[in-house]
Amino acid sequence: MSARFPALRWLLPAVSLWVPALACAALARALPDELHAWAGGDDPAMLAGWVQEHMRRADAAIARLTGAKGPRTLDNTLRPYDDAINELTFAVQQSQVLYGVGATKELRDKAQALTQTANAALTELSLNQAVYRGLSGLPAPADAGTRHYLEHTLLEYRLAGVDKDDATRARIKALQDQITQLGLAFERAVHDDVRTVVIERAQLDGLPPDYLAAHPADAQGHVKITTDPPDAWPAQKFGNNAELRQKLYLAVNSVAYPANTATLRALLQARADLAQLLGYRSWADFAMADQMIGSPARLAAYLAKVDAASRDPGAREDAALVAFAHERDPALTRISAADLRYWQEQYRRAKFSFDSQSVRPYFPYAAVERGVIATAARLFHIDIRPVAGVRTWHPSVTTYDVYDGGTRLGRIYLDMHPREGKDKWFSTQLLTAGIGGRQLPEGALVCNFPGGNGADPGLLQYSDVVIFLHEFGHLMHHVIGGQNRYAGEGGFNVEGDFVEAPSQMLEEFFHDYGVLTSFAHHYQSGAVLPQELYARMTRADAYGRASGQQRQLMYTAISLDFHSQPPQQLDFDSAYQKAFARYNTVAFAPGDHLWASFTHLNGYSSNYYTYVIDKIIALDFFAQFDGRDLLGGPAGMRYRHTVLAPGATAPAAQLVRDFLGREPNLDAYKRWMLAEFEAPATASSAAR
Ligand SMILES: [Zn+2]
Numbered sequence: 001m002s003a004r005f006p007a008l009r010w011l012l013p014a015v016s017l018w019v020p021a022l023a024c025a026a027l028a029r030a031l032p033d034e035l036h037a038w039a040g041g042d043d044p045a046m047l048a049g050w051v052q053e054h055m056r057r058a059d060a061a062i063a064r065l066t067g068a069k070g071p072r073t074l075d076n077t078l079r080p081y082d083d084a085i086n087e088l089t090f091a092v093q094q095s096q097v098l099y100g101v102g103a104t105k106e107l108r109d110k111a112q113a114l115t116q117t118a119n120a121a122l123t124e125l126s127l128n129q130a131v132y133r134g135l136s137g138l139p140a141p142a143d144a145g146t147r148h149y150l151e152h153t154l155l156e157y158r159l160a161g162v163d164k165d166d167a168t169r170a171r172i173k174a175l176q177d178q179i180t181q182l183g184l185a186f187e188r189a190v191h192d193d194v195r196t197v198v199i200e201r202a203q204l205d206g207l208p209p210d211y212l213a214a215h216p217a218d219a220q221g222h223v224k225i226t227t228d229p230p231d232a233w234p235a236q237k238f239g240n241n242a243e244l245r246q247k248l249y250l251a252v253n254s255v256a257y258p259a260n261t262a263t264l265r266a267l268l269q270a271r272a273d274l275a276q277l278l279g280y281r282s283w284a285d286f287a288m289a290d291q292m293i294g295s296p297a298r299l300a301a302y303l304a305k306v307d308a309a310s311r312d313p314g315a316r317e318d319a320a321l322v323a324f325a326h327e328r329d330p331a332l333t334r335i336s337a338a339d340l341r342y343w344q345e346q347y348r349r350a351k352f353s354f355d356s357q358s359v360r361p362y363f364p365y366a367a368v369e370r371g372v373i374a375t376a377a378r379l380f381h382i383d384i385r386p387v388a389g390v391r392t393w394h395p396s397v398t399t400y401d402v403y404d405g406g407t408r409l410g411r412i413y414l415d416m417h418p419r420e421g422k423d424k425w426f427s428t429q430l431l432t433a434g435i436g437g438r439q440l441p442e443g444a445l446v447c448n449f450p451g452g453n454g455a456d457p458g459l460l461q462y463s464d465v466v467i468f469l470h471e472f473g474h475l476m477h478h479v480i481g482g483q484n485r486y487a488g489e490g491g492f493n494v495e496g497d498f499v500e501a502p503s504q505m506l507e508e509f510f511h512d513y514g515v516l517t518s519f520a521h522h523y524q525s526g527a528v529l530p531q532e533l534y535a536r537m538t539r540a541d542a543y544g545r546a547s548g549q550q551r552q553l554m555y556t557a558i559s560l561d562f563h564s565q566p567p568q569q570l571d572f573d574s575a576y577q578k579a580f581a582r583y584n585t586v587a588f589a590p591g592d593h594l595w596a597s598f599t600h601l602n603g604y605s606s607n608y609y610t611y612v613i614d615k616i617i618a619l620d621f622f623a624q625f626d627g628r629d630l631l632g633g634p635a636g637m638r639y640r641h642t643v644l645a646p647g648a649t650a651p652a653a654q655l656v657r658d659f660l661g662r663e664p665n666l667d668a669y670k671r672w673m674l675a676e677f678e679a680p681a682t683a684s685s686a687a688r
Pocket of ligand 1: 470471474500503
């Protein structure tokens with residue numbers, strides 16, 4: 001979806017419906033299930049019918065708005081506008097989800113085409129002058145939340161170019177449609193390009209037994225490793241064989257290369273043209289105009305502070321790593337990017353007596369799922385209950401309802417393991433917007449964790465466990481923030497550069513022993529994760545934070561640079577290598593074309609910085625919780641009420657101030673980043 005009109009993939013909530021389909025009875029046409037596109041099965045024609053019906057209902061709502069007689073009121077203007085947004089949210093989001101998870105290629109192809117069509121309708125609405133005139137004619141609503149929604153909507157209309165002449169609006173529309181189409185093509189090339197590395201069985205030295213069991217050799221003694229995360233990540237981290245690591249690193253960082261080169265250039269060009277048409281110097285200027293940060297200039301000043309805080313500590317971490325690797329291998333004076341994860345793992349083993357494989361038996365997938373759900377439920381004072389017999393898009397998807405007391409708040413779906421043709425990343429997808437008293441929010445996690453088949457317990461790495469909780473934070477934002485009066489006031493409709501704060505804050509809760517051991521039990525013996533193992537794990541986890549933040553600044557620079565320079569003159573490889581050199585001390589591995597599969601270039605476009613500024617806000621938030629009773633103290637409920645529940649009824653900066661009682665600062669962030677230097681681990685202190 002366009003950056004201007006809400007609805008990016010990471011932003012969305014959903015509903016389940018008890019609601020007696022409020023949408024005018026006269027409009028209701030027979031749909032097998034009007035809330036769920038997948039109810040029609042894998043038939044592309046059924047999906048098309050479902051999407052078109054929602055688009056038809058959106059048109060009908062727009063006609064009610066523009067045809068209203070008499071003075072403008074919320075009922076005859078804002079409500080039908082929001083109904084149209086709600087209907088288009090169904091159409092866009094559920095097409096988009098099925099494009100990522102649909103069971104067959106035919107269904108995914110149709111879903112991709114429908115995502116395009118539905119987005120085009122959304123763009124058309126964003127340029128509809130009659131709708132804009134209607135909304136502009138409304139008296140200021142008395143309710144502050146509604147007032148903010150209206151003002152923000154009018155701002156988005158102006159930024160979208162609604163006041164331009166007919167010819168210019170037609171050109172804007174054409175460019176927006178092109179941007180959607182190219183963005184989808186860019187991501188699709190990544191989903192569909194799974195690469196395979198063939199190696200000798202002996203080259204898997206260092207990988208754990210369950211991994212070896214899942215990767216038997218063929219008659220010639222060869223083993224195939226794919227670029228899917230559950231395959232590639234452990235091999236890069238644990239594999240003692242340098243050739244294995246090098247081959248896999250280059251395979252992972254060649255996905256969609258060179259196929260995406262032309263697509264990306266065309267996408268960047270269309271964005272640059274659109275920004276220029278709307279009066280902006282670059283796409284980055286345009287994409288930040290309605291965000292918390294406001295402009296690339298303000299961003300640059302902020303990032304300079306983050307760089308100053310992380311650069312020296314990051315260099316110290318890297319220097320210690322090189323010294324360590326050099327001790328092990330005197331020929332080695334510089335670490336290749338292909339070997340970074342491996343050497344970090346070796347370093348953690350030596351310096352913190354922590355082998356990250358040692359905790360995996362405590363994190364079998366099923367227990368982690370229960371633990372994530374139970375943690376969120378306690379923290380936010382909600383119940384999350386499994387629902388049996390729900391038809392979804394795939395038999396492996398599990399369904400839960402979220403309750404507050406006896407009141408149902410929404411429904412969530414977990415699609416957690418890789419499948420052929422499925423989206424390869426970890427994301428939260430809005431399925432249905434929430435409308436208070438009428439429609440419940442629904443959302444889904446689309447992830448690629450180990451497990452999911454009977455024989456494999458799906459032993460996760462600690463980092464996987466944290467990712468799971470991160471994504472769940474998005475879902476909670478959607479469900480809890482999806483109880484407002486209008487569909488456009490949901491959690492995912494808040495400024496895009498606040499969206500990663502609730503998710504990153506939740507990550508911190510799994511650094512707590514009490515929280516972790518509520519579910520971290522050995523999958524065979526049932527033993528609780530030992531405290532001394534936990535202590536070593538958290539020390540080891542704190543190592544590498546500053547250099548990790550430098551790498552976040554690298555991704556930020558790629559996202560920003562690609563959207564600030566004239567696309568036709570941009571050499572992607574050299575721009576990427578420049579950003580790499582600026583924020584890494586490890587050696588670039590020739591043949592690395594990461595940008596070709598960096599799907600955030602579609603979703604976040606120039607605004608990857610979101611992760612960086614939201615990490616700072618998230619840590620500031622987390623510091624407000626009582627470390628002695630993280631889940632039981634009052635901060636959880638206060639956070640739910642001041643940050644999550646308001647959704648987009650207030651500017652994000654105000655939500656932040658409401659919870660903190662002040663502007664956010666970098667203090668907690670610096671403490672978090674420097675934890676390892678303040679408390680250097682030794683074998684004896686680690687055992688405490
Ligand atoms: Zn996220």
